[in-house]
Amino acid sequence: MIPYGRQDITQDDIDSVINVLTSDFLTQGPVVPLFEQSVAKHVGAKHALAVNSATSALHIACLALGLDKGDWLWTSPVTFVASANCGLYCGANVDFVDIDPCTYNLCPKALEVKLEQAEQEGRLPKVVVAVHLCGQPCEMQPIHDLSQRYGFRIIEDASHAIGGKYQGEYIGNGRYSDITVFSFHPVKIITTAEGGMALTNDEKLARHMDLLRSHGVTRDPALMTREADGPWYYQQVDLGFNYRMTELQGALGLSQLSRLDDYVARRNALAECYDVALAKLPVITPSQHPDSYSGRHLYVIRLKCDEIRLTHRQVFEALREQGIGVNLHYIPVHTQPYYEQLGFCEGDFPEAERYYAEAISLPLYPAMNEGQQEQVVSVLQAILEQV
Secondary structure: OEEOOOOOOOHHHHHHHHHHHOOOOOEOOOHHHHHHHHHHHHHOOOEEEEEOOHHHHHHHHHHHOOOOOOOEEEEOOOOOOHHHHHHHHOOOEEEEOOEOOOOOOEOHHHHHHHHHHHHHHOOOOOEEEEEOHHHOOOOHHHHHHHHHHHOOEEEEEOOOOOOOEEOOEEOOOOOOOOEEEEEOOOOOOOOOOOOEEEEEOOHHHHHHHHHHOEOOEEOOHHHOOOOOOOOOOOEEOOOOOEOEOEHHHHHHHHHHHOOHHHHHHHHHHHHHHHHHHOOOOOEEOOOOOOOEEOOOOOEEEEEOHHHOOOOHHHHHHHHHHOOEEOEOOOOOHHHOHHHHOOOOOOOOOHHHHHHHHHEEEEOOOOOOOHHHHHHHHHHHHHHHOOO
């Protein structure tokens, strides 16, 4: 089976982890801060906070921005559920903005229309989570312009997008957002096995997230309510969580980071090959906005279902039966049973639902070779040409 994605682990990665295993620190040592500093420097951010998952990063990002009961968080319906759930964790209400039919990201025009209506109704969002689906950045400048007009804060859910660029600058630099979140899950662009990171240029937000990821406990005298009893002393000054990243994970991530640009370049080269090879098939290949350089976490095609004999499901199952480990990213969040109980239903976000009815994620990962890619194309072509 050719998987839709997989990690690339080298001997350098293994040696880095072994070095930590034989050191004095397995957690809360020097490697995680070095990983944080290295990522921040690479993308051009001032602060980076490593955590145990991107979901945790989204959660503490929302809390640091003051999202609370009665507030609204808006995001894209085409994303993993974590992009919306982080709002519910804070007691906030969640709503969605339909996608751009070309990029599949949150549509700035749809956002503007929804904001105009929300302003009249008195329910403007406090936070908008802009999801960089497949690694392609959202149109952040117009979203940021809207934030200045309507007063909401911005989280970039860049779980798919580390190493990508927007307007020639690395995603994560914070030019058009308050906080950016990366994921280091095994199938993502670089991995720490499990893990995530929140980046910001705001020192106050960074301090708050630092507290929240470690029980709300501090040893910093400047944050304490009274003088320390002794060198052992600490205080819990907020209600936090155990969201820390381990030294083992930090070592793996630091090693992987050295190959980040090469990984993204390889993913883009493979995507360009797909674009050419699939050009004459009844599929829509991914559109790239001119302001973006995608991290290319995923290569999603959309079937031209009116031009083929088989259904979407039949094509998907036929590919898997022939050893092509395709997947589908994602089922629109508003159609999930939990969100239906909150009042959402099919028909609420038509572009997202049309996308879901046609999308298939083809295999794409740095270690994929030309023969494997040719096999994917050949099998797909044979399936689509069935009469």
